[in-house]
Amino acid sequence: MINQENTPSVWKLPEPTLRRLPWYLAFVKLLKGKGEIYVSSTQIAKEINVDSSQVAKDLSFVNVSGKTRVGYEIETLIAVLEDFLGFTIQHKTFLFGVGSLGAALLQDSGLKQYGLEIVAGFDIRRELEGTTVNGIPVFHISEFPARQKTLDATIGIITVPVDQAQDVADHLVAEGVRALWNFTPCRIRVPENVVVQNTSIYAHLAVMFNRLGFINP
Amino acid sequence: MINQENTPSVWKLPEPTLRRLPWYLAFVKLLKGKGEIYVSSTQIAKEINVDSSQVAKDLSFVNVSGKTRVGYEIETLIAVLEDFLGFTIQHKTFLFGVGSLGAALLQDSGLKQYGLEIVAGFDIRRELEGTTVNGIPVFHISEFPARQKTLDATIGIITVPVDQAQDVADHLVAEGVRALWNFTPCRIRVPENVVVQNTSIYAHLAVMFNRLGFINP
Numbered sequence: 001m002i003n004q005e006n007t008p009s010v011w012k013l014p015e016p017t018l019r020r021l022p023w024y025l026a027f028v029k030l031l032k033g034k035g036e037i038y039v040s041s042t043q044i045a046k047e048i049n050v051d052s053s054q055v056a057k058d059l060s061f062v063n064v065s066g067k068t069r070v071g072y073e074i075e076t077l078i079a080v081l082e083d084f085l086g087f088t089i090q091h092k093t094f095l096f097g098v099g100s101l102g103a104a105l106l107q108d109s110g111l112k113q114y115g116l117e118i119v120a121g122f123d124i125r126r127e128l129e130g131t132t133v134n135g136i137p138v139f140h141i142s143e144f145p146a147r148q149k150t151l152d153a154t155i156g157i158i159t160v161p162v163d164q165a166q167d168v169a170d171h172l173v174a175e176g177v178r179a180l181w182n183f184t185p186c187r188i189r190v191p192e193n194v195v196v197q198n199t200s201i202y203a204h205l206a207v208m209f210n211r212l213g214f215i216n217p
Numbered sequence: 218m219i220n221q222e223n224t225p226s227v228w229k230l231p232e233p234t235l236r237r238l239p240w241y242l243a244f245v246k247l248l249k250g251k252g253e254i255y256v257s258s259t260q261i262a263k264e265i266n267v268d269s270s271q272v273a274k275d276l277s278f279v280n281v282s283g284k285t286r287v288g289y290e291i292e293t294l295i296a297v298l299e300d301f302l303g304f305t306i307q308h309k310t311f312l313f314g315v316g317s318l319g320a321a322l323l324q325d326s327g328l329k330q331y332g333l334e335i336v337a338g339f340d341i342r343r344e345l346e347g348t349t350v351n352g353i354p355v356f357h358i359s360e361f362p363a364r365q366k367t368l369d370a371t372i373g374i375i376t377v378p379v380d381q382a383q384d385v386a387d388h389l390v391a392e393g394v395r396a397l398w399n400f401t402p403c404r405i406r407v408p409e410n411v412v413v414q415n416t417s418i419y420a421h422l423a424v425m426f427n428r429l430g431f432i433n434p
Contacts, residue, residue: 018427019420026402030380049404086426104321114419115426154429163247179429181421185243187266197425199418202331203236204398208414209303209332210235212371212396 017058018085022114023048024055025081032074040071090117094153094177096168097160098123098138101183101201105157106133119151148175155179162186234275235302239331240265241272242298249291257288307334311370311394313385314377315340315355318400318418322374323350336368365392372396379403 027047031039041059045052059072064080066072082088090112095102098121105111106121121138123129129140139147156172158165158180165186172180179195182188185203190196244264248256258276262269276289281297283289299305307329312319315338322328323338338355340346346357356364373389375382375397382403389397396412399405402420407413 013427015424018424019417022417022420022423023402023404026379033380047403049406085423086429087423089426091426091429100325100327104325107324108317108321110317110419111422114422116422155425162243163250179425181425185240186264187240189266195425195428197421197428199421200236200239201416201418202327203239204414204416205328205331205333206239206302206304207232207235208372208396208398208412209306209308210230211412211414212303212308 013061017061020048020050020054020058021062021081021085023050024058025078025085025087028072028074028077028081032078036074038067038070038072039074039077041066043071085115087113087115089115091115091155092151092153093118093155093157093181094144094148094151094172095121095136095157095159096123096141096172097158097164098125098128098133099159099161102157102159103133105159105183106136109134116155118157119153120147122147144171145175148177153177155181157181157183158188159183230278234278237265237267237271237275238279238298238302240267241275242295242302242304245289245291245294245298249295253291255284255287255289256291256294258283260288302332304330304332306332308332308372309368309370310335310372310374310398311361311365311368311389312338312353312374312376313340313358313389314375314381315342315345315350316376316378319374319376320350322376322400323353326351333372335374336370337364339364361388362392365394370394372398374398374400375405376400 024044027044028039041055042052045055062080062084064072064077093116095106095118102121106118118136121133121136122141122144123138124141126140128138131138156177158168160168162184165184166188169180169188169190173190173194180188180190182196182198185200188196241261244261245256258272259269262272279297279301281289281294310333312323312335319338323335335353338350338353339358339361340355341358343357345355348355373394375385377385379401382401383405386397386405386407390407390411397407399413399415402417405413
């Protein structure tokens with residue numbers, strides 16, 4: 001699911017590191033808001049509940065260096081992390097399936113702050129055609145190829161019912177969408193040069209309920 | 218973060234299994250909609266892109282048995298899985314931080330189908346007091362202890378800004394909330410008998426952008 005030919009060095013970054021870096025960023029931005037100038041990896045480690053050596057190792061992937069005793073300059077660290085994580089570029093995105101979860105994601109303006117710009121939603125339901133959610137237009141799915149020609153979205157969010165996920169994924173890939181953010185429980189299959197990120201928020205509920213001890217195995 | 222005293226056998230269930238079971242459930246429900254009567258672990262494995270022996274192993278944790286050659290009875294498998302995963306019980310939930318992501322989650326009626334019933338939202342902003350989102354009332358945070366006394370929520374969703382996450386978590390735990398679904402990048406600390414599930418959807422963006430090759434390390 002990862003294109004290993006074009007940019008091999010990129011893939012050396014472990015996924016856990018990539019998931020932790022946004023946590024560090026959030027914490028460091030918070031310190032900036034409090035007027036702090038420097039932050040140490042020990043400070044980050046303590047706040048995020050990660051081992052301090054892990055923080056230093058994670059940050060070693062990023063082009064930033066700390067000063068002995070004072071640590072990293074906060075302003076620089078934020079700029080470098082935001083750039084490194086791709087949050088400073090707006091990635092044009094289409095969302096497929098304007099149901100409950102899909103509409104909720106259209107509502108979440110926070111995504112834009114992280115570089116994800118949803119420019120249109122698509123649905124098979126004719127009654128949604130021409131409506132907007134949070135200012136984002138909703139089109140009938142049949143309009144997707146034409147809209148893709150003019151808007152050239154890089155990313156497709158999939159929030160359709162599970163039985164339509166593979167069809168929609170195939171459709172998106174055929175039209176040149178290069179990354180799929182899949183919120184359905186379907187494990188979609190894509191060519192090697194297409195990126196897939198699966199986010200099953202309902203699966204997290206199962207873990208939480210189980211840990212709560214509601215289940216008697 | 219897990220209470221190991223009360224129900225030790227529950228924790229034997231590996232988290233990856235718990236995250237896969239909802240995928241199987243979604244697929245099997247889809248088959249039911251198509252009028253199918255039986256499903257084999259091979260069929261599930263093929264659809265979900267998981268190893269067939271893994272599916273059989275995952276399902277061995279659930280109290281359900283397949284028949285040789287025909288597989289699992291779909292109707293039974295759905296009922297057993299939904300029950301096992303805790304989706305058939307409504308878990309009363311409060312949401313803290315009715316910002317962009319918080320309001321989006323209030324909009325997502327899909328959560329209720331999975332057993333999560335958000336009964337109220339709380340925010341520090343006075344102007345949100347008395348409003349509703351998707352029919353769910355929003356209260357000022359100061360009303361939380363009183364509302365908790367009458368509503369007795371088991372779960373708290375945390376969608377506040379990162380610098381308020383720990384304070385809110387402490388507040389919830391003090392009022393008897395037993396599980397926290399944390400959407401902030403803060404790694405909140407809680408007593409051992411409180412369950413925490415972290416869902417950093419923005420961290421998934423970092424992984425996707427990186428894999429897309431936007432980053433030049």
